[in-house]
Amino acid sequence: MQSPLPGAGYARPPKRSGTKEEVLARIKAHLQETLGKQYETESKEARMTRHADALADRQLWDDNLAASFMPGFVTTGPRRPEETDNRMRRFLGRYGHVRND
Known part of the structure; x- marks a missing residue:
């Protein structure tokens, strides 16, 4: 990711502490x-x-870094709801085992 322009003013680069000798x-x-x-x-x-x-x-x-990894795309307009067939779902039974009936 490139650093912002030096004259931007709104996003100053963070201060770096430098090397051990410095x-x-x-x-x-x-x-x-x-x-x-x-x-x-x-x-x-x-x-x-x-x-x-x-x-x-x-x-x-921090906000810019989070936005660069996970941009929140929101679909606009009409869209169909996502449907999953019940035969493809994994139902959990007693004691945590998977049952499909």
């Missing part, structure tokens, strides 16, 4: 910047907005 390098850089120093924490409104955006993006990606 993750360790980011953690090390973050610790060197913040360890033992005062830094500004994110406000509650900004954090909630960021979480809501991430949740909406994740929901959109």
Whole structure:
């Protein structure tokens, strides 16, 4: 499945964490910047907005993924009901055995 256009805006690609080396390098850089120093924490409104955006993006990606596997086709117009002959049905008898009478 192709990724959406970069300028689409409604479907941002999910963030990838990267390789093990990249993750360790980011953690090390973050610790060197913040360890033992005062830094500004994110406000509650900004954090909630960021979480809501991430949740909406994740929901959109999940919905698109589910729709790509199982599209719901609905027939329109008049159609005959599906009928199965009783002789072809499998009736279950006592103790779970199949009986056809």
